Amino acid sequence: MSKLLEVENLNVHIHTQHGIVQAVRGVSFSLEKGETLAIVGESGSGKSITVKGVMGLLPTNGKIAEGSVHLEGRDLAALSEHEMQKIRGCDISMIFQDPMTSLNPTMTVGKQIMEVLHEHRSDLTKEQLKEKAIEQIRLVGLSNPETRFSQYPHQLSGGMRQRVVIAIALACSPKVLIADEPTTALDVTIQAQILDLMKDLQGKIDTSIIIITHNLGVVANIANRVAVMYGGKLVETGSVRDLFYRTAHPYTKGLLASIPKLHEDDQQLFSIPGTPPDLMDPPKGCPFAARCPHTMKVCQEFMPEYTQLSDTHRAACWLLDSRAQQDDAKDGEDHD
Amino acid sequence: MTDNKVILQVKNLKRYFNVGKNQTLKAVDNVSFEVYKGETFGLVGESGCGKSTLGRTIIRLYGATGGEVRFDGVNVHKKLSGAQSHELSRRMQMIFQDPYASLNPRMKVMDIVAEGIDAHGLAKSAQERAQMVVDLLEVVGLQEEHANRFPHEFSGGQRQRIGIARALSVNPDFIIADEPISALDVSIQAQVINLLKKLQEQRQLTYLFIAHDLSMVKHISDRVGVMYLGSMAELASSRELFENPLHPYTQALLSAIPLPDPDLEQSRSRVVLEGSIPSPINLPECCHFCSRCPKATELCKKQAPEMVEAEPGHWVACHLIQAPGK
Amino acid sequence: MAQKMEIPQKLFVKAVVDKDEREHIARPNLTAFQDGWLRLRKNKAAVVSLAILVVIILLAIFGPIFSKYTFYDTDYAHTYNGPSAAHLFGTDQFGRDQWARIWQGTRISLLIAVAAAFIDLFIGVTFGAVSALFGGRVDAVMQRIIEILVGIPQLIIVILLMMVMPAGIWTIVVALSITGWVNMARLVRAQILKLKNQEFVLAARVLGTGNREIILKHLIPNTVGVIVINAMFTIPSAIFTEAFLSFIGIGLAEPQASLGVLINNGYQVLQNFPFLLIFPAVVIVLIMVCFSILGDGLRDALDPRMRQ
Numbered sequence: 027m028s029k030l031l032e033v034e035n036l037n038v039h040i041h042t043q044h045g046i047v048q049a050v051r052g053v054s055f056s057l058e059k060g061e062t063l064a065i066v067g068e069s070g071s072g073k074s075i076t077v078k079g080v081m082g083l084l085p086t087n088g089k090i091a092e093g094s095v096h097l098e099g100r101d102l103a104a105l106s107e108h109e110m111q112k113i114r115g116c117d118i119s120m121i122f123q124d125p126m127t128s129l130n131p132t133m134t135v136g137k138q139i140m141e142v143l144h145e146h147r148s149d150l151t152k153e154q155l156k157e158k159a160i161e162q163i164r165l166v167g168l169s170n171p172e173t174r175f176s177q178y179p180h181q182l183s184g185g186m187r188q189r190v191v192i193a194i195a196l197a198c199s200p201k202v203l204i205a206d207e208p209t210t211a212l213d214v215t216i217q218a219q220i221l222d223l224m225k226d227l228q229g230k231i232d233t234s235i236i237i238i239t240h241n242l243g244v245v246a247n248i249a250n251r252v253a254v255m256y257g258g259k260l261v262e263t264g265s266v267r268d269l270f271y272r273t274a275h276p277y278t279k280g281l282l283a284s285i286p287k288l289h290e291d292d293q294q295l296f297s298i299p300g301t302p303p304d305l306m307d308p309p310k311g312c313p314f315a316a317r318c319p320h321t322m323k324v325c326q327e328f329m330p331e332y333t334q335l336s337d338t339h340r341a342a343c344w345l346l347d348s349r350a351q352q353d354d355a356k357d358g359e360d361h362d
Numbered sequence: 363m364t365d366n367k368v369i370l371q372v373k374n375l376k377r378y379f380n381v382g383k384n385q386t387l388k389a390v391d392n393v394s395f396e397v398y399k400g401e402t403f404g405l406v407g408e409s410g411c412g413k414s415t416l417g418r419t420i421i422r423l424y425g426a427t428g429g430e431v432r433f434d435g436v437n438v439h440k441k442l443s444g445a446q447s448h449e450l451s452r453r454m455q456m457i458f459q460d461p462y463a464s465l466n467p468r469m470k471v472m473d474i475v476a477e478g479i480d481a482h483g484l485a486k487s488a489q490e491r492a493q494m495v496v497d498l499l500e501v502v503g504l505q506e507e508h509a510n511r512f513p514h515e516f517s518g519g520q521r522q523r524i525g526i527a528r529a530l531s532v533n534p535d536f537i538i539a540d541e542p543i544s545a546l547d548v549s550i551q552a553q554v555i556n557l558l559k560k561l562q563e564q565r566q567l568t569y570l571f572i573a574h575d576l577s578m579v580k581h582i583s584d585r586v587g588v589m590y591l592g593s594m595a596e597l598a599s600s601r602e603l604f605e606n607p608l609h610p611y612t613q614a615l616l617s618a619i620p621l622p623d624p625d626l627e628q629s630r631s632r633v634v635l636e637g638s639i640p641s642p643i644n645l646p647e648c649c650h651f652c653s654r655c656p657k658a659t660e661l662c663k664k665q666a667p668e669m670v671e672a673e674p675g676h677w678v679a680c681h682l683i684q685a686p687g688k
Numbered sequence: 689m690a691q692k693m694e695i696p697q698k699l700f701v702k703a704v705v706d707k708d709e710r711e712h713i714a715r716p717n718l719t720a721f722q723d724g725w726l727r728l729r730k731n732k733a734a735v736v737s738l739a740i741l742v743v744i745i746l747l748a749i750f751g752p753i754f755s756k757y758t759f760y761d762t763d764y765a766h767t768y769n770g771p772s773a774a775h776l777f778g779t780d781q782f783g784r785d786q787w788a789r790i791w792q793g794t795r796i797s798l799l800i801a802v803a804a805a806f807i808d809l810f811i812g813v814t815f816g817a818v819s820a821l822f823g824g825r826v827d828a829v830m831q832r833i834i835e836i837l838v839g840i841p842q843l844i845i846v847i848l849l850m851m852v853m854p855a856g857i858w859t860i861v862v863a864l865s866i867t868g869w870v871n872m873a874r875l876v877r878a879q880i881l882k883l884k885n886q887e888f889v890l891a892a893r894v895l896g897t898g899n900r901e902i903i904l905k906h907l908i909p910n911t912v913g914v915i916v917i918n919a920m921f922t923i924p925s926a927i928f929t930e931a932f933l934s935f936i937g938i939g940l941a942e943p944q945a946s947l948g949v950l951i952n953n954g955y956q957v958l959q960n961f962p963f964l965l966i967f968p969a970v971v972i973v974l975i976m977v978c979f980s981i982l983g984d985g986l987r988d989a990l991d992p993r994m995r996q
Contacts (some may be wrong), residue, residue, distance in 0.1 A: 043727060068547035069518075183638040213408035213574065215635045218618035222634060242546055243620030246627040266624045284552035285622055286581035288604065295581065297552035301517040315703075324699035349700045421894055451896035464887035468909040477905075478895040525891070532895065 030234050031057040031080070031118075031202055036093035038072070038079045041179040047305045049075040049088070051258040062228065062235040064245040064266075066281075067255035070302055073238050076255070077204050081120055082110045097202070116146045119195040123207040125187035129179040139163070139197055145199045145240065150280030159197075165230070166193040167223055184214035189223065196227060203228075204239045209244060221247050242285060246270060248349050251338070254278050257303045257313025264339035274333075277314045312344065320345055368537055369568050370397040370420070374429035377412075387643050389415040391592040392429070394669070397536075402562065402569040404583030404600065406576055406615075410642055412592040413572045414459075417538045420570070421456050433536070435557060452482050455534035459541040461521035465513035471524055472509040475499065478532035498527040502557060518551035523557065530561070538570045543578060548632045556584055576619050580604050585675075588612050591650035592643055594669065598676040608678045611651050649681065689825040716991035727989040734985025744975060747796055751791030759784065759792040760943040768961050775986060777967045780953060784943075790968055793945040797972070800860050800946070801926035805919045807865040812872025813915060819873070820880035821903070827877075834870050842867045846929075847938060855941045860933060864926050872918050879911045924976040930950030947972045 038050035039342065050072040057063050067073040078084050080095050082102065095102040099119060102110065102356040114120075139159040143150070150158065156175070158298055163171040168188040183324065185227055189207065195203060205224070209217040221228045225248060227234055237248060245252055252265040273279045283296035300317040303309055309316065315325040324344050333346040344350055377390040389412040392535075397403045407413045418424050420431050426439045436442070455478075458464035465474055478484070479649045485491035496506045502523040513521055518541060522542060529537055539558065539672040543551040555578060561567060573579050579586055580600050588609065596609040607613045617632035635654050649655070652662040661681050669677050670685035728734055752759065755776075763783030771778045779784035819830040846863040853859040883889060883906065892902050927947070934948025935940040935955075942949075947968050954965030 035771055041553060043730060068549060088553040185638045206580075213639070214576070214618045215408065215614060216638055217620070217635055218632065221620070228657040242622035243627065246622050249624075270622070270624050281548055284549050286577045287623075288577045288580060288616075288619060295552040295556055297550040297556050299553070301519060301550070302547075303445065313470070321703045322700055323703045326703055327699060333542060344700070347700070404793050418890075423890055423893060448896055451894065454894075456891065456894045457893060458887040460887055464891055466888040466910070471906065473905075477892060477897060480899070481896045481898070528891065529894070 030059050030098060031236075032094075032096040033080060035094075035096050036076060037077050037091040038077070038084065039089055039091045040085070041087045041089070042306075045306050048308055049258055049305055050079060051308065052093070053255070053258075054093075055253050055260065055261050055263060056275070057234050057236060059249065060232060060234055061230075061250045062237060062248055064249035064252045064256060065236065065238045066240065066242065066245055066252060068240060068302060070305070071255040072228055072305070073255045074206055074259040077120075077176060077236060077238060081114060081118060081204065082107070083114075083120075086247050091237075115142060115195075115200070116198045117200055118202040118204060119198070119200040121188075121190045121191050121203070121205040121208045122199075123210050125184060125191045125211070126179065128191050129187060132180055134176050134178055135182070138162070138190075139194055142194050142197045154213075162193045162197055163190075165227065166190070167219075168193075184212055187221060188212060188216075188220055192220075192223065192227070196233070197233060199231045200233055203233050205235060207238055207240070208239070208241070210304070217244070226250065242281065249299045254281075258305050258310060259313055259342065260340040261314065261343070262339075264335070264341075268336065268339040272335070272339065274335055274339070274346060275343050276318045276320055276345070278341075280317075280319075312342075322350065324350075367495050368396045368667045369399040369434060370570070371418075371432040371461075372396070372420065372429070374427055374432060375416070375419060376426055376428035376506060376631070377415055378455075385643050388414040388592045388645060388657040389642065389688055390419060393592075393594050394429075395587055395594065395597055397568060397570060399535075399568055400562075400566055401584040402571050402582050403574045404586040405570060405589060406574060406578035407589035408615075408639060410591070410639060411589040413589050414540055416589070417456070417540050417570060417572050421454055421538055424455065448482065450599050452478075452532045453535045455529040455532065455537045457522075457525055457529050457537060457542045460545055461518045461525065462513075462545075464525050465521055467513055469512075470509070471495075471499070471511055471513065471516075475509075475523060475527045475531055477528060482532055484632070493519065495527075496530070498531055499524075501530065501561070502527045503553075517550075518546050519553055522550075522554055526554075526561070530565075533565075534567070535540075536568045536570070538572070540572045541574070542571075544573060544575065545601060551578065558582065576604075586653075588615065591639065591645065593650060593666070594677075594679060595651065596680075597669075597679045598673075598678075602673070602676050606673075606676075608676070609651075609680050610655050610657050610682075614656075629633065640656060649679075660682060695987070696717050697815050724927070724986075724989045728985055731988065733981050733987040734989075737981040737985070740974055741978045741982065744794060744971065744978075745798065748791050748794040751794075752788045755788045757785035757788050757958055759788045761785070761788075768957070768964075770961075771963060776854045778961070778963050780964060786950075786964065786967060789945045789950060790947075793947045793968060794971055794975070795951050796857060796944065796946040797927050797930055797948070798923075799977075800857055800864070800930050801923045803861045804864040804868055804926040805922040806884060807861065808869040808922050809915060809919055810869075810982055811865070812869035812899070812918075813876050813911075815869065816873035816876030817880055817903075817907070817911075820877040821839075821883065821907075834873060837867055837870050842929075846933065850933070856942070857944075860930055860939060864929055864934075868922065868926065872915070872922070875918055876911055879914045883907050883910055913987075917983055917987045917990065918978060920986055924979040927972065927975055947975075967973055 034054045036050055036053045040047040053250050055219050065073045075088065078088055090103055097113065102113065107209065107292045134155065136159050140155045143155050143158055160171045160175055164173050168174050168186060168189055172319055182190065209220050212220060221244065224235065239245060249266050252266055252269040254261050254277065256277050262269065262278050269278060273282060280296060280298040284298060286295060298317050302318065303313050312330050313325050314327040318325065322344055330342045330344045332340045332342050334340045374395050375390055375393045376481060379387040379389055381387050393416060397465050404415065405413045415424065419426055422438055431438045433454060434449060436446065436450065439502065442450065472495050475498055476491050481493055485494055495509055499505060499508060504520065504523060516524065543554050546554060559582065562569060571579060571582055583600045585598065586600050586603045588595045588611065590611050596603065596607065596612045604611065607616055607641065612615055614633045614635045621627045633656065640653055647666060649662040649667050652658040659681065667679045667681045669679045670683065671679050674681050674683060711755060762782060766779050766783045767781050769775055769779040775785050775787065777790055779785055815830065819827045845866055849863045849866065882941060889902060889906050892906055930939065930946060931948030931951060934946050935952045939948050940946050950968035951965060958965050
């Protein structure tokens with residue numbers, strides 16, 4: 027197996043007025059060539075900060091406190107800002123949630139694509155760049171690429187803008203594409219278009235994708251592997267089928283049970299009570315202990331270690347420990 | 363749960379906005395429907411389809427350009443006496459979308475929840491007022507200690523529950539929930555939906571539930587209306603609409619929802635709509651969906667379709683679908 | 689794995705989770721004011737500025753008391769004396785004590801600035817609020833008035849006014865206020881227009897809250913930050929304008945002193961007696977810089993977006 031990207035024991039601290047927020051606490055994962063990894067989690071779970079840490083795009087008050095990020099064996103954390111800039115956009119590129127803010131409103135679409143191309147392919151002439159840019163616009167499925175080339179972002183609809191953002195991100199055929207909630211700001215019918223486009227392009231230019239989302243439907247649609255984050259930690263990772271059909275962690279189970287199924291009739295929705303932990307002062311045990319229906323004393327005191335459930339599937343939960351099963355801590359589901 | 367008593371009747375409601383010279387935005391155009399007492403009527407559509415404007419026009423935040431809204435027989439946009447208007451604002455309430463913008467950052471939770479109590483003089487003394495607020499907070503799963511705090515100290519889900527407590531404070535019959543869960547996390551959405559359902563049972567509430575998340579709408583609603591560019595495209599009972607969608611837009615919308623089930627999701631075939639929603643300014647007289655409809659005919663480009671009852675209780679506005687007996 | 693051994697078996701039993709604890713808010717209960725103060729305190733420059741301003745204001749009020757001279761006492765035996773034990777800041781061409789004159793001048797300058805800021809605040813807030821709340825044609829007319837006022841150079845209005853009215857403190861205050869409120873009006877209007885469509889104001893209307901309560905409970909409290917900060921920036925600019933007017937000779941008349949008058953006097957004898965310019969200049973620079981830094985600090989501290 028060729029590991030393209032390896033993140034090991036990543037810890038990110040955000041310094042605020044009130045203290046240090048431990049936004050990411052010991053996250054490790056790897057990305058293989060050609061696969062799509064989905065990072066799922068709620069707001070504040072640290073999923074965005076994790077990939078920003080990988081990209082070296084942390085806010086100024088954020089710092090990687092510990093851990094390493096390797097892209098094809100190169101340690102990204104050790105690179106200078108200048109070297110990192112070369113990696114960004116060329117080896118790793120990123121799509122953000124709001125297509126409007128990631129485009130420059132005063133520049134035409136074509137110019138913006140050409141600029142990125144020029145940065146990494148300075149050997150091309152202006153005509154060649156323009157040709158490549160138009161080709162790129164055609165690639166992301168926009169009609170009349172020549173007209174689009176000279177349009178400004180505000181003349182395009184939200185879905186078209188997101189296509190332009192994707193065109194820019196893929197301009198240099200990056201090895202890794204990180205998409206941070208790429209469809210959250212879009213309508214359902216447009217979301218379906220963009221997801222189809224991303225799958226289609228992944229086949230064409232052979233890139234690996236990390237997609238961050240909170241929508242489990244999107245995960246089921248696009249991902250090969252899934253990592254679930256909660257309270258700054260990875261609580262469960264596995265193949266998409268592991269996650270949906272052999273769910274191990276109570277948080278993942280709760281998430282799946284709290285979305286209504288379109289094809290089943292009226293069931294009572296399961297709801298996870300309470301709110302996520304405050305990462306300024308994280309609990310010493312399992313971050314989910316306060317909301318879990320199966321909390322044991324050990325969960326409140328000790329951080330659970332990963333239990334390897336199969337080659338692809340692991341989860342951090344004390345219920346999976348051999349000692350827990352004897353007690354049958356799983357009875358008495360007193361959720362409301 | 364529902365006895366067929368109509369509590370809200372919307373008839374040919376129009377709400378236009380003037381945007382610049384000779385440009386009108388028909389945010390709501392000729393929409394008619396009824397809501398029965400005790401039911402949840404879901405209203406779905408993509409951004410810009412006019413569903414929020416419709417809700418705000420019903421609750422009189424906007425005036426109507428044409429048509430009428432009758433609440434319990436009273437035309438809400440006619441000139442009402444002060445007492446009538448007051449009573450109407452007590453009986454019709456609203457829950458807002460953004461849990462951050464919907465609570466005044468400079469007021470304590472106590473005063474936020476008590477706002478309706480003050481406006482309608484429901485409490486006789488300060489103690490009674492405080493007691494009412496504490497009771498309301500308990501109803502939505504919060505505690506007394508929260509009353510003295512400011513909104514910024516709460517999480518999104520907690521804030522949304524404060525907004526619900528505020529709406530409940532005047533004991534309304536009818537609540538318009540304008541995308542109450544779209545700004546919340548998945549696990550919190552279920553909390554709020556379950557709370558709304560529980561309150562409906564306890565207090566015989568009627569909901570108009572506006573959302574773009576079809577699976578949640580299906581879950582909570584008895585009947586659902588689908589809007590597209592200011593008009594109602596299809597209206598049916600929740601089950602009927604999801605099992606037997608007739609309008610091409612509803613069909614596309616349903617097939618576009620990603621399902622949280624990888625095997626099903628990756629194997630099913632879907633109708634993917636081309637293009638995006640056209641600008642709602644100065645729309646031509648036609649079926650508004652014709653530019654994206656895979657089945658559009660010449661007729662669709664010339665004339666707007668009428669709502670017809672294709673099956674009992676199942677209304678649809680599409681030229682391809684005829685009322686039985688025609 | 690070593691850690692695994694340490695965990696006793698007895699911990700693997702179901703724990704009781706306090707349901708109320710799930711909704712508990714750990715952070716201390718702070719009001720907006722406390723929160724703002726807490727954040728302002730962390731801004732060292734703003735705190736230092738605040739301290740300097742307090743000292744200057746105290747000196748402006750009580751400073752002259754510590755001197756046995758008044759600001760208008762002349763002493764022709766001791767003209768142009770340098771700083772000494774008798775005259776801390778020296779004396780001017782009429783032998784008047786500079787210490788007394790500087791603090792008297794500061795007092796007058798601050799008085800003019802604060803009065804101008806208050807008048808700006810009163811007219812500006814009312815004008816902006818009315819304009820935003822009524823909207824439509826009223827708003828259009830009021831905005832045109834503002835545009836006309838902005839179009840006329842302030843200096844021309846001020847000079848014309850000074851020619852018509854008798855020289856004195858209140859003439860300067862009127863002159864400063866006549867165009868000064870425009871900025872405040874614009875800011876308040878923008879803020880209220882933004883607030884008017886916020887969901888919490890809509891919620892209040894839906895609940896049947898009257899217009900008066902909406903203005904008093906929702907609109908004004910959320911505009912206070914903008915008002916305070918703008919007033920903070922108005923004061924140094926008013927001091928500067930006053931100094932400028934006095935410097936070009938159309939400000940206060942002798943023997944009245946303001947910082948501008950003192951600087952003007954000092955400037956004329958700069959080469960021989962630099963201390964007459966330096967002391968008032970230092971005071972005016974301190975006042976202006978400190979107000980600006982404090983205003984910046986307040987803006988950051990009061991901005992609700994900064995609250996987490």
